[in-house]
Amino acid sequence: MQIGLSYDLKQALNPVSGGPDDALEEYDSPETVEAITNALTQAGHTVYRLGGGKEFLRRVQEQKLDLVFNIAEGLGNYRSREAQIPGILEMLDIPYTGSDPQTLAVCLDKPLTKKLVADAGIKTARWQLVTSCEELSAIDWSGFPLPAFLKPACEGSSKGVRFASRAGSAKEIVSMAAELLTAYEQPVLIEEFISGEEITVGVTGNIQPKVLGIMRVVPKTKTDYFVYSVEVKRNWRQMVEYEVPAALPAETLSRIEKATLDAYKVLGCRDLCRMDFRVSPDGTPYFLEVNPLPGLNPVSGDLPIMASKLGISHAELVLKILDTALARHSLTAANCLP
Ligand SMILES: Nc1ncnc2c1ncn2[C@@H]1O[C@H](COP(=O)(O)OP(=O)(O)O)[C@@H](O)[C@H]1O
Ligand SMILES: [Mg+2]
Structure with missing residues (x-):
């Protein structure tokens, strides 16, 4: 072809x-x-x-x-x-x-995505969106659960997400959000901080999508407030280990799988995606975000790392994505020949 x-x-x-x-x-x-x-x-x-x-x-x-x-x-x-x-x-x-323009556009908008998945009954951290400094100072933050977590509303690859993205007081929320608004020139998403396991899930398929794997990102240095931040992603060999399949109770894994496939469907994802969750100590998966265009770097991409731990080479992963898309289009090598 x-x-x-x-x-x-x-x-x-x-x-x-x-x-x-x-x-x-x-x-x-x-x-x-x-x-x-x-x-x-x-x-x-x-x-x-x-x-x-x-x-x-x-x-x-x-x-x-x-x-x-x-x-x-x-x-x-x-x-x-x-x-x-x-x-x-x-x-x-x-x-x-991969996914169509509508799904890709929705999924890069984290708050919009959260609305859709929350509406489908999938748990996601409590959140507040701020689009301007005026809006930020007009909000009464006293009832917001602390610590809070702040990130740009429409980014990926942990852009704007640091170790220090956690706010311990209403005052910190306001100052950190103002900084993010200015630096990233876009709305800021403020969420309840979910302590617990860092999980990312690979999915492929269309009519009956399947979970490829559930991977736990384990910090090498134990901390109650681990963040899979830009510092960690840049320095992943030193800072984390990847565990596939995630060593979590079977019941938790099946809750993650259900939430993933439900979200995949409601968001209209196609062919592949990688979905991020935090799992609280009581085993509840909280949806963080979905990557319908997941990084495919053969060495550092989370999905290729997950695949390789499942015995799927990078080339096999690429061909699996291709085959899934071809099947969706009912294209085969034979009927593409001139
Ligand atoms: N509400 C939250 N509570 C705790 N950690 C969070 C929360 N939101 C994001 N994080 C941390 O920040 C990382 C990056 O956030 P994520 O929403 O996945 O954005 P990105 O699109 O940049 O990957 C997550 O993998 C997680 O470690
Ligand atoms: Mg992420």
Whole structure:
């Protein structure tokens, strides 16, 4: 098959001067593009590297593509940036892997996603959204559960999430939220801090999606307030261990699995996703967020790490995503031949 690969490389982008040091955290590395290209090529496909942005616009129409393998994060400080490439592919009527623009746009908006999953009966930490400093100071924080946790409302890869993102008082909430509003130029999500296990779940499939694995992220140094922050993600070898399957009671695992599959369905995810939870000491999974475009770095991506611990190589994971998308489109190599 003729497969396009859409991606946004960190190297191709210029950080805004004076912006936060994790401004480009979401974007991909050449290593990821190389590994996906190799997996697809070795399976007999021809891969066209489309990149992202204007380069993508030029290249996507240069040859007939049967499908695009999409990992592009999209550009700009927009909450629907992940929908940009799939939106164009829909306009051109080119099949692609992963969720559609609507799901991608909703899922990058954490508070909107929380509303949808909460409405479906899935537990999520109590939250408050603030969109401006005026709104922030007008809110009475005295009843908000402490400690609280603060993060930018529409980001990923722990952008804006630090060890110190926990507020112990109403005063701290206000000062930390004001800083985040300014630094990340977007609304801030303030949540009740959920102590407990850090869990991430891989899912693949469509009509009957399946949990690929449930992984526990275990800090090497015990702490009551572990945060899978940008510092940890950058330094994961030193700071955490990944446990697959998560050594939790069977009943807790089945609660996590149910919450995951329910959320996958209600959010309209397709082909794959990675979903994050915190599990409180009483075994309740609290939905944090979903990544319908999970990182696929062969070494550091959470989903590839989970897969490798399950005996699934990076190449096998890539082909599983491809096969799932092809089955959804009812495309096969045979009927794509000229
Ligand atoms: N309400 C919360 N309580 C405790 N920790 C949280 C909470 N929200 C986020 N975190 C921590 O911050 C990390 C990143 O938050 P998450 O919502 O998954 O954003 P991202 O899209 O950046 O991965 C989580 O994996 C978790 O460790
Ligand atoms: Mg996360």
